[in-house]
Ligand SMILES: Nc1ncnc2c1ncn2[C@@H]1O[C@H](COP(=O)(O)OP(=O)(O)OP(=O)(O)O)[C@@H](O)[C@H]1O
């Protein structure tokens with residue numbers, strides 16, 4: 001059993017560099033947790049504190065029932081895979097996988113059992129005698145995973161293990177890691193700055209910014225109900241659009257564009273006292289429509305937009321435009337008939353949109 | 367513990383075995399905290415030795431029993447012995463490893479490094495956490511980037527933090543030796559910069575080294591002056607753009623904004639600071655001003 005509990009964890013590197021603060025998270029046994037966020041937000045620092053490679057400045061870290069703040073890294077029963085991970089070029093695959101066990105003074109026969117077992121799981125049995133040079137990129141990455149698997153740890157920590165692979169291999173390894181997790185059922189914490197990776201792999205996502213957790217939830221939760229502007233903009237590609245406007249009795253007014261706010265949402269905004277104030281509308285690109293039939297039935301949430309750029313992406317097209325100097329993107333079914341600079345009718349599906357406080361950038365909720 | 371031992375043995379004790387004389391004339395131990403120390407051999411009674419060894423462990427042989435080559439390098443590097451022209455030593459590059467955590471298994475650490483590089487290395491331990499590795503000159507030596515991966519591998523095997531400074535590869539061994547002293551000193555100051563690298567080279571650490579030589583007040587004065595009116599968000603924008611080597615599309619993608627918005631922000635940056643990062647001198651200035659926290 002390996003629950004991980006993090007209570008008010010804080011990390012200061014030097015007196016004025018706070019890398020992580022007020023970090024609270026309960027990770028349940030067998031979960032696949034993904035830390036995601038922009039560069040420098042403290043993902044690696046948090047992972048390294050769990051590993052014990054960085055000291056925890058303040059707060060408590062529990063693995064199982066044990067407070068491990070002062071437990072040496074090697075006694076924490078974890079295994080790590082890192083981004084730039086290399087294999088020992090002069091050892092064959094077998095020895096690469098065995099080395100960590102040798103360090104921990106496992107017996108020869110125990111090492112052999114474990115390495116062979118890991119090789120079987122990863123489909124590396126035929127390659128045990130090869131040197132890393134003679135492996136493909138994917139095989140090497142599997143050996144890297146194998147080096148962690150043989151340790152049979154309570155917890156796997158992975159820091160952007162796929163970011164050095166090319167796009168195709170990355171997608172393939174992504175699903176291999178997911179399958180591996182289903183098979184081994186070990187608690188896993190996985191760091192990435194790629195939100196697609198986060199969405200496809202995680203049982204829960206932890207979104208971080210500037211060392212602070214922004215939201216924790218399942219991929220669906222964070223996609224459908226982002227807690228703030230940052231999460232809304234970070235999760236989803238292309239990103240959610242944000243348009244600042246003034247709220248009237250029944251409408252949101254963004255300069256010359258005036259859209260009707262559905263009554264359910266309007267009720268909340270009214271109760272929270274936002275009428276007459278500036279608020280931020282968050283709307284996903286796929287919730288902006290160009291189909292005549294949708295526009296027909298959305299007379300009070302349509303606008304005429306000048307399309308700056310139309311990007312044909314295969315099955316769909318991204319339309320780049322502006323309202324009152326604010327950029328937005330619409331994601332519509334594939335069409336190749338749009339010229340740059342052309343005017344086009346679009347309609348917002350406001351039932352699917354979110355409203356955020358213009359100052360705190362928090363989502364406005366009942 | 368080491369303080370207690372010093373109290374007991376006074377000037378009979380040394381803590382660095384940097385010269386051959388000290389290796390031979392002292393009996394070497396390490397404390398449970400991995401702190402090495404030597405006590406002058408002829409001054410120790412058998413009783414003292416027995417007593418000591420209840421609390422501390424003798425240092426393993428590979429520190430102390432040195433091959434001829436190891437001894438020669440040790441004398442060259444730490445005792446300033448002049449290399450003679452008939453010396454059998456080869457031109458080399460010098461790698462300085464520093465282990466930053468306790469409880470490392472030095473013998474296996476050495477084995478790991480042999481398996482990273484090659485089996486013709488010469489190892490000289492300066493103390494239990496500083497290892498000098500002399501790597502005979504190679505036409506295609508392992509790059510700093512490859513080292514980065516290997517250091518992470520070591521980290522995940524040993525669960526320790528370690529850093530390496532990669533010296534310059536020289537064709538003659540006189541040059542290797544002469545540059546060592548300077549490299550060692552510069553490495554020392556890189557370490558005190560507390561930046562986040564695991565692999566240091568003269569080139570990659572130069573900007574940080576440069577800043578470490580500058581007065582903090584002056585630096586802040588200049589920065590505040592140039593960034594006087596700038597919005598904080600713009601600093602992150604420029605940092606990212608520089609990190610992406612001025613590749614606008616990539617930077618925009620990483621910042622989750624449209625390329626046009628990035629262009630717009632950069633225009634604002636130029637307006638507010640007078641710096642146009644498309645020119646090299648301004649890019650260098652912006653880079654240095656954004657390097658420190
Ligand atoms: N050893 C260190 N000394 C000082 N500051 C550090 C150190 N390591 C990290 N930092 C700082 O702490 C902050 C968080 O860094 P961290 O490496 O955890 O970010 P990250 O989310 O993993 O980013 P990336 O996606 O770029 O890997 C950054 O501002 C970074 O500069």
Ligand SMILES: [Mg+2]
Nearest residue numbers: 043044045159
């Ligand atoms: Mg990181």
